[in-house]
Amino acid sequence: MVVLPQYVMVVLKGSVPMAFGGTQEPAAYGELVSIGGLNLDVNKKLSAAIASILESKLSVPKSRFYLKFYDSKVHE
Template sequence: MPHFRIETNLPRNKIPQDFVAKVVSVLAKSLGKPEQYCVVSVIPDVMMSFGGSSEPCGIANLMSIGGLGVEQNKKHAKILFELVANELGISSDRMYITFQDEPTGNVGYKGTTFHAIFG
């Protein structure tokens, strides 16, 4: 159910092969969710400018059912910004992350919603 999506102006060949797997693991631990439900997507080669500069930058969104909130988001932001900086070379002042806490009825899975599955 958690989904971390990052769009970046980095070319595909600058995204490490194991980046998605690393983020899935970190995301699952940070949110306290099973890895089997975590999704990470990277959209490289985006025509993007941050503050008028085309230096490496990105825009990201973390959607989850629960596990988000003012204090939790500070923890998630720290972990995700550090990982992106270390793995992709995008500094924390060249990216935004939006946090999106979705109710169970707004996320579909297996032909229904998480609300129907988990109540």
């Protein structure tokens, strides 16, 4: 999978009250939308990379985030 930076958009909202697993410890929720290219293997790799960033940069443990994947079909 090739990721073209000119087509990547990231929106972060900090300080949003969030309960995850019954606690309010640091947590994250994300939605990843792609026009084609997502599958189980790609999703696993993306999840691992995002988990690493969340943990190292935002102190969100790998067990306290949820990603929702959307694969939009290409319409020609």
